[in-house]
Amino acid sequence: QASKAAVKLTPTKEDYQKVYNTIAHILDEAEEYDDGSFGPVVVRLAWHASGTYDKTTGTGGSNYATMRFEPESLHAANNGLHVGRELMEKVKQQYPWISYGDLWTLAGVAAIQEMAGPKIPWRPGRIDGVASNVTPDGRLPDATQGAQHIRDIFYRMGFNDQEIVALIGAHALGRCHSDRSGFEGPWTFSPTTFTNDFYKLLFEEKWVWKKWSGPKQLQDKKTGTLMMLPTDYVLTQDKSFKKYAKAYADDQDLFFKDFSAAFAKLLELGVPSQQFVASEPWILQTLEEQKA
Ligand code: DDH
Numbered sequence: 001q002a003s004k005a006a007v008k009l010t011p012t013k014e015d016y017q018k019v020y021n022t023i024a025h026i027l028d029e030a031e032e033y034d035d036g037s038f039g040p041v042v043v044r045l046a047w048h049a050s051g052t053y054d055k056t057t058g059t060g061g062s063n064y065a066t067m068r069f070e071p072e073s074l075h076a077a078n079n080g081l082h083v084g085r086e087l088m089e090k091v092k093q094q095y096p097w098i099s100y101g102d103l104w105t106l107a108g109v110a111a112i113q114e115m116a117g118p119k120i121p122w123r124p125g126r127i128d129g130v131a132s133n134v135t136p137d138g139r140l141p142d143a144t145q146g147a148q149h150i151r152d153i154f155y156r157m158g159f160n161d162q163e164i165v166a167l168i169g170a171h172a173l174g175r176c177h178s179d180r181s182g183f184e185g186p187w188t189f190s191p192t193t194f195t196n197d198f199y200k201l202l203f204e205e206k207w208v209w210k211k212w213s214g215p216k217q218l219q220d221k222k223t224g225t226l227m228m229l230p231t232d233y234v235l236t237q238d239k240s241f242k243k244y245a246k247a248y249a250d251d252q253d254l255f256f257k258d259f260s261a262a263f264a265k266l267l268e269l270g271v272p273s274q275q276f277v278a279s280e281p282w283i284l285q286t287l288e289e290q291k292a
Helices: 002-006 013-027 039-050 082-094 100-114 147-157 161-172 197-204 230-236 239-250 252-267 287-291
Strands: 207-209 218-220
Touching: 013 039, 013 082, 013 100, 013 287, 039 082, 039 100, 039 161, 039 252, 082 100, 100 252, 147 161, 147 230, 161 197, 161 230, 161 239, 161 252, 197 230, 197 239, 218 230, 230 239, 239 252
Parallel strands: none
Antiparallel strands: 207 218
């Protein structure tokens, strides 16, 4: 009996729901931080942990949580993500059996769902890697570039134009920080609620280049308080991207459905399927649903 108690049995869906709940509470402990939620930075952590995947070599992706190691933790694209990693460290201490890759991707799921976004199917199975698994710099997108670059980056991960446009709609959330990326400001007026406002604003507002000494970015002509990156604006200029961006501006349900599928796919990049415990991803409940 005693030896049995010392061994952690395979965690169940209920165990992961507990981790989800702990994360969901921590995301809200942010009175002094940004717009009052750690949700957006945690979504970005999940994305950058996964978006290093290269389908040709099978390297990168969320499996090994290599952003824990230098030099990946120091790649310019990951500036500021220490905030998310340190938050998750508190969760890891409470649930030492969870792998970092599972923890970070689950945090992305919890953040999207708790910020009123769609349900994101998710399942555990990632394992902790070692420093030699780190990916080279340059695998994540560069905001100063155009359509060709966006395609090069996302096709490498195995995404198509529709999935690319759906994924970038995550910019409904959060903001740019001049001390992290050099860019400044939020994309929407509700940066802690998941909506299709990113696309709506792209088409409804007039966007002009911001006059400042920082990197080239756009601002809305009317209020001057919102921003778009050059890569965001490209979604209104490239014919194929524009078709999907317009569809998402017009139909929030369609955006939610397509974002959910693409984000779930993103979070599983680089994870060998035999590592997944469950044959199908799970749907975890929001804190609100569990109150009912
Ligand atoms: Fe992003 N993103 N992102 N992004 N992103 C930034 C912030 C956030 C690009 C550049 C930037 C995705 C795609 C792209 C989020 C989610 C996602 C910032 C600002 C830059 C720059 C960082 C800072 O200063 O703190 C570029 C380029 C692309 C691209 O694809 C061309 C995708 C696919 C996602 C996703 O989650 C699926 C989120 C959330 C943020 C807000 C972070 C925060 O702290 O707030």
